[in-house]
Amino acid sequence: MREPTFLVLAALAGGQKHGYAIIQEVEALSGGHTVLRPGSLYTTLDRLAHEGYIEAAGEEVVEGRLRRYYRLSTQGTRLLAAESERRVTVSTEALHRLRIAGSLT
Amino acid sequence: MSSRYDWLKRVYPSSDQRGAEIVATMLDASEAQGRPPRIREVLGVVGHGARCRFGLTPDRFGGQVLESAALPGLIVGCALAIFLLVWGEWEPRHHVAPLGTQFGPFVTVAPIAYLVWLLSTLYALGAPRHRRPAAALAVASVAATLVLGKLVGLSPNMALLGTLAALGLPGILASTDLPSSRRVAGSIGAGMLAFSLLWWLGVTNFAHIEIFYWYGDFALNRGILWVVLAAVVVAAVLSVSGRQVLGGTVVLVASPFAFCTVSVIVNESGALFVPPGTIMRAWVTVLIMACGMVGLLVFWMQDLHRSVRMLSSDEPPATAIG
Numbered sequence: 001m002r003e004p005t006f007l008v009l010a011a012l013a014g015g016q017k018h019g020y021a022i023i024q025e026v027e028a029l030s031g032g033h034t035v036l037r038p039g040s041l042y043t044t045l046d047r048l049a050h051e052g053y054i055e056a057a058g059e060e061v062v063e064g065r066l067r068r069y070y071r072l073s074t075q076g077t078r079l080l081a082a083e084s085e086r087r088v089t090v091s092t093e094a095l096h097r098l099r100i101a102g103s104l105t
Numbered sequence: 106m107s108s109r110y111d112w113l114k115r116v117y118p119s120s121d122q123r124g125a126e127i128v129a130t131m132l133d134a135s136e137a138q139g140r141p142p143r144i145r146e147v148l149g150v151v152g153h154g155a156r157c158r159f160g161l162t163p164d165r166f167g168g169q170v171l172e173s174a175a176l177p178g179l180i181v182g183c184a185l186a187i188f189l190l191v192w193g194e195w196e197p198r199h200h201v202a203p204l205g206t207q208f209g210p211f212v213t214v215a216p217i218a219y220l221v222w223l224l225s226t227l228y229a230l231g232a233p234r235h236r237r238p239a240a241a242l243a244v245a246s247v248a249a250t251l252v253l254g255k256l257v258g259l260s261p262n263m264a265l266l267g268t269l270a271a272l273g274l275p276g277i278l279a280s281t282d283l284p285s286s287r288r289v290a291g292s293i294g295a296g297m298l299a300f301s302l303l304w305w306l307g308v309t310n311f312a313h314i315e316i317f318y319w320y321g322d323f324a325l326n327r328g329i330l331w332v333v334l335a336a337v338v339v340a341a342v343l344s345v346s347g348r349q350v351l352g353g354t355v356v357l358v359a360s361p362f363a364f365c366t367v368s369v370i371v372n373e374s375g376a377l378f379v380p381p382g383t384i385m386r387a388w389v390t391v392l393i394m395a396c397g398m399v400g401l402l403v404f405w406m407q408d409l410h411r412s413v414r415m416l417s418s419d420e421p422p423a424t425a426i427g
Contacts, residue, residue, distance in 0.1 A: 002234065002283050019130030020137075038131040039149025042123075043156075043163070043280045050164030059122075065129035066122050 001083055007034055008044050009053065009072065009080040016057040016071035019045075045070060053079055110142065116154030123157060156280065159409070163280055166408035170353035170401070171279035176229070176288060177358050179240055180296035182272035183226040186219035188303040189265060194219075207259070214254045215261035221246035222269065229276070233283050240276025247273070264322035264368030271361035295358065302332055322365035323373065326383065329362055330390040337397040349404050356397040363394040 004026070011017060011025035022045075023036050036044075048054045053076030059068040072080065110128055117124030131150055135142040153162075160167040194211040208214045225243040229236040247270040254260035284292070306328040336359035343352035366387040373383060 019126065020133035023130070023134055024137075037146050037149045038127050038134065039146070039151075039153040041130070042127050042153050047163040047280070059126075065132065066125040067129065068122075068126045 003030075004034060004036060004040065005044055005048065006080075006083055006087075008036075008041070008048065009076060009083075012054060012070060012072045012076070013080060016069040018067040018069050020067075022070070048076065052076070110147075113147065113150055113154065116151055116158065118158050124154060127153065156278075160405060161278065161280075166349065166353070167405045168280065169350045170357060170405075171275045173288070173350055173354040174275040174357040175236060175240070175279040176276070176284050177292040177295045177354065178272040178275045179222075179226045179229055179236075179243065180292045181299040181358055182243065182269050183223055184296040184300035185265070185269055185272065185303060186222040188300060188307065189269075190216055190219045192304075192308055193262070193265070208257075213259040213261045214257060215250050215266065217253070218243075218246040218250035218261075218266070218269070222273075230289070234281055236276055237279075237281050240273045244270050244273040244277060262322065264364050267368075268361045268364040271364065272358070275357060306332070322368040323383075325362070325365045326369045326387050326390070329365060330386050330393070333359060333362065333390050333393050333397075337393050340397055341400070344400065344404070353401045353404060356401045360394055360398055363391055366390040366394075 007026040007029055008022060010029055011022045014025075017025065019038065019041060023038075023041060027035050045054065049056075049070075052073055054070050055073050057069040057071040059066060061067070110132065113128045113131075114124035117127070127150055131142050131146055135146065156162050156168065161171055162168045163172060190211075194213065194216050197212055208216070222243045225239040225246075229239040232239075247266050250261060251263070251266055303325070306325050336355050340352035340355040340359075343349070343355065369387040370384060370391070373387075
């Protein structure tokens with residue numbers, strides 16, 4: 001799974017969000033390393049929606065601007081949980097090996 | 106600031122509110138940073154809007170075919186580039202040396218494009234997220250080589266270079282995604298098949314044509330009819346069995362080779378020493394490929410007009426977060 005895709009799913013883990021809120025959340029989650037541009041964000045959202053990992057959760061107009069909200073589907077929640085666990089396992093193992101090798105104090 | 110970017114909404118299909126939604130997101134993001142939208146952001150929205158309008162997003166048939174054809178197109182192009190480098194530029198150098206100047210050990214300037222194509226493909230394989238710029242660089246190098254060839258008087262074969270450029274277009278137009286290992290393996294398999302066919306169609310005709318390069322389209326025309334026929338039959342079988350995207354991919358990757366036959370029709374019609382049946386064979390090849398393309402267009406247009414709005418919802422947000 002590409003990093004931006006993982007970050008978008010992770011951004012929606014806390015509940016439904018609109019486009020700009022997802023951009024903010026992705027930037028915060030990645031420590032500022034990943035800043036999604038709108039075109040890239042919506043390409044990712046199109047793909048995730050097509051694959052059934054996210055779904056539309058309503059829309060509203062705020063100060064004349066349309067905001068459409070997205071949320072994780074059940075399938076998306078399962079995918080995010082599985083991917084997160086896989087990343088934790090790999091990271092834990094990597095840190096363990098670094099400690100054994102004496103590279104980490 | 107909002108009204109300045111209203112035109113961006115019109116890039117999107119008018120049937121839904123995606124343009125309004127995405128432009129709002131772009132303006133929210135830029136205003137939060139106290140600046141107008143950057144050109145790259147605007148171009149990104151234009152690109153996404155155009156893909157939405159023409160049904161080329163990953164959720165639509167056209168987008169899936171483009172994405173499926175992106176890597177095979179680059180790798181089949183790589184096979185063509187390697188083939189042309191060896192048998193089009195290196196091998197015939199002794200035949201043409203007495204005829205005039207050469208580009209180092211090669212016949213024309215085309216090896217520049219072949220080398221760039223080879224490196225771009227390797228880069229796209231190693232860094233799939235950069236596939237689109239890699240494909241753009243490969244296609245641009247072909248265009249640059251054609252211009253350079255005209256300038257220095259060492260023009261490559263336009264039909265073969267046109268085929269190569271067309272193979273890179275899906276890689277530019279498709280949205281970037283990480284290809285599965287199955288797709289990578291399939292693409293490499295398609296490249297190996299293409300190289301074998303090119304060798305069979307091109308090199309086995311050396312007996313008849315002393316210099317392959319300038320007569321390359323003529324040489325390929327002798328057998329490409331059967332390759333194109335096989336591709337269209339395979340695509341039809343795949344489509345009938347419900348695998349329309351794979352069928353469309355086969356047509357899209359095979360169709361650039363029709364350039365060779367079109368070139369034969371344009372250049373050889375009326376020529377004195379054309380073997381009987383050559384022009385007819387070229388027309389039949391074009392006709393078969395056109396049938397394949399029409400099938401692809403029918404599926405694409407059907408999908409374009411289907412009234413599914415996957416990302417629309419009339420319900421208000423349960424809780425407005427963010």
